[in-house]
Amino acid sequence: MSKKRTRKIILLIALIAAASLSVSSLASCSARSGSSDPTALTDPTGAGFIVVTPVNTHGSDSTAEPQETPQNPSLTGEPSATDGHGPQTSTEGVKKLDLDPELLYSRNVILKDIDTGAVLYSLSPEERIFPASLTKIMTGLLAAELLPGDKDYTITQEVMDLADSLGASTSGFSRGETTDKNGIIAGILMASGADCSFTAAIEIAGSEAGFVELMNKKAQELGMANTHFVTCTGLHDDGHYTTVSDLEKLTEHAIKNELFAYFFGLETYAAKVEPAHQYTFNIISTVFTGLGSCDLGKVEVRGGKTGYTRQAGLCLVTYASYNGHRYVLVTAGNDGNTKTEKYHFIDAQTVYGALQKEA
Secondary structure (H helix, E strand, O other), rough: OOOHHHHHHHHHHHHHHHHHHHHHHHHOOOOOOOOOOOOOOOOOOOOOOOOOOOOOOOOOOOOOOOOOOOOOOOOOOOOOOOOOOOOOOOOOOOOOOOOOHOOOOOOOOEEEEOOOOOOEEEEOOOOEEHEEEEHHHHHHHHHHHHHHOOOEOOOOHHHHHHHHHHHOOOOOOOOOEEOOOHHHHHHHHOOOOOHHHHHHHHHOOOOHOOOOOOOHHHHHHOOOOOEEEEOOOOOOOOOOOEHHHHHHHHHHHHHHHHHHHHHOOOOOEEOOOOOOOOOOOEEHHHHHHOOOOOOOOOOOOEEEEEEOOOOOEEEEEEEEEEOOOEEEEEEEOOOOOOOOHHHHHHHHHHHHHHHHOOO
């Protein structure tokens, strides 16, 4: 066999292998859990300054001590407003994603490169949606900013009764147990717990209603013009609404807070609890559990928040990095529920897959 013919055969085999890899990377996420046995983390935050370690969802060691990272570069640019379907951009010359909206379950989507300020893809980003537990991004941010760090907090009978009466999810604390500020924030952002959300609200503002006023004030400060909060949990209320564009603004701001960003990006956290349990009390991230079965290629998810109510469907915010850039992706407005496939995770895989195809 001639050398020329041999080189042609080798080239053909390489092309077939590359095509197979491209197809497999876009395979759908399944609904199965990806974190069946998470490793407990010791509390790395202490009482003082913390540093942020982004989570590597592809084989990272979650027990590693946080390492100091460079400060974030300045974040510039705002999402562009559009009420139509199709890709949009806020920066001229930046290539937009070539992604057919029919491939997505979600009707409201925004993907922003927060290092360039460019909106790379959007579907109806200014349309009002119900945010469900994506609301807790604001709740967790205010807890990180305002909750005193020098005391412990009791998960009271009143708080648990309220959560139970509303059918709200909780973090796993029992009535009468106490935890610290870190445990409260972990319960809000990682476990999506109404118990910790109510506790933070009451401790900061005296009541949920008073806390909601602070949430709406913060929303105004951030330019979230199409947002109005009624609850600190995201439990459904017709007057409780936002947009994916506003949620992107909120997330982009929130990850600048190092305490928020730390818990936003953890897979599991060993929370302080009194009376002490006979076992380690781990709070587990709903985001990284759901992403465990997704093939995101070289995209590294560094944080996120899930949400669901019957009216909102399955919604998701993720903060990710790829090829030296950082991104915020928000998906909402699909018809998913607890019995369907995980449409929010499937859509994240589809969008991040399209991002890698464009690179």
